[in-house]
Amino acid sequence: PRSRRHALLCTALYCSVMCINGGMIGAFGPSLECFQRSTGLGQGALGTSVLQSRLAKLGGTVLWAWYATLIHSGKRVGMDPHTALSIHLVLTAMGCAVLGFTQSGFTLQAMMVLSGFAYGVTDSACAQLTIWAWEDDPRWQRGCVALINAFFTLGAFVTPMLVAFSLHYLNDSIWPAFHILSVIAIVSATLATRLQSPGVHTVGHNAKNSFSDASGAFESDVGEVELESRSLGEEAKHGPAPGSLSKRKPHGLAEHDEASRAPEAGCCDRRGGGDAGDKRTRLFLLCISVIGFFANGCEHAVATWLSSYGVHSSGLTEEKMAMMTSNFWTAMSA
Structure with a gap:
């Protein structure tokens, strides 16, 4: 088993990764108008790019789920979890670096897909690896899972303000937010390769x-x-010793009867409770999935298109809408 210090270092790494993911999602929405001017893509093409990015994110999530299942089943896997995490952090860094200055519509769409895929892997990886790092301490496990999600919100809160600052003071440019995220991703990828992955009870x-x-x-x-x-x-x-037979026989028979009845009762309990437990588990997962579908759909739809909606429908400036996006993420954390 790893030490608590190792688990804390892993949690700090996952917090930085989640901050990158939140920052990337927070910066996308306020940057769409700038993307449109620099690449010439219309609102429809940008909407398609956002959809492709989210589908790529879904693919990354499924890929990590398959990879984690292989590890948990005890099968031999050629790639260490932290190595896989660092590879996708490098992909994130590449995407953010290009998004900061590209003027090509095709390149923009390709980088959005690439960063979306890496986001899906790293987002799922941080949650799963945090659970594995604190597998022997449920209290710290719950607290650290909440902590990494708080850092996601922190990133989504800060980057819209950086976009608003750069739009106002750097002549309609958005590169600082994305390039800062790229640098943090490179540093996190380097740390991930030097930190041993948490163990898991296979x-x-x-x-x-x-x-x-x-x-x-x-x-x-x-x-x-x-x-x-x-x-x-x-x-x-x-x-036999005097009196021993009369005492031994009833005691032995009682133990034999209890032993013969106990497995039957246990099997009956497991059969009866097993079916009901499976149904409750499936119903619970279905309810959580429905809630997650609508909650995440509303969250990302509003955060992505709030800026464009305010600019085109209300005549507000992009800087104000970027700050409003930051306030939206702040309200989400509350």
């Missing part, structure tokens, strides 16, 4: 422990049977 490991426990219990039962057979053999030779 299914194979648990199964092995269960087999060892069962073997120990079997050997204990065999030992008790041998002792009982020896005592019965001695009684057959020398005769």
Whole structure:
């Protein structure tokens, strides 16, 4: 098992990664108008690019889920989790660096897809690895999962203000926010390669422990049977002690009856409770999925298009709408 210091260092790394992800999502919306002017893409093409980025993010999430399942099942995987995390952080850095100054519509669309895919992997990886890092301490586990999500909101809160600052003072430019994110991503990728990945209790490991426990219990039962057979053999030779037979037989019969009834009751309980438990689990997952679908849909739709809506429908400046996007993320964290 890793030390608590190692778990804290891992959590700090995941907080920085989540801050990058939140910053990238927070900077997208206020930058759409600038993207349109620099690349010549229309609102429809930009909307398609955002959709492609979100689909790429879904693909990255599915890829990490498959990768984490392989690790948890105990199968041999050629790539360490932190190595995979660092690779996708480099992809994020590349995407952010290009988004800051590109004037090509195709390049913009390609980088949005690339950064969206890397976002899907790193976002899921940070949540899963935080759980693995604190697997032996549920209290710290819950707190650290909440902490990394708070850093996501922090990133989404800061980058719209950076976009507003650069639009106002740097002659209609948005590169500072994306280039700062690129630098942080490179630093985080470097730290990820130097920090050992958290361990995980694999299914194979648990199964092995269960087999060892069962073997120990079997050997204990065999030992008790041998002792009982020896005592019965001695009684057959020398005769039972006075009063021992009358006491032994009812006690043995009672233990035998309880032992024979216990597995049957346990099996019945497991069968009856298992089906109901599976149904409750599926219903719970369905409800959480529906809530997550609508909550995330509203969250990202508003954060992405709030700036464009204010500029075109209300005549507000891009700087004001960027600050409003930052306030939106602040309200989300509350």
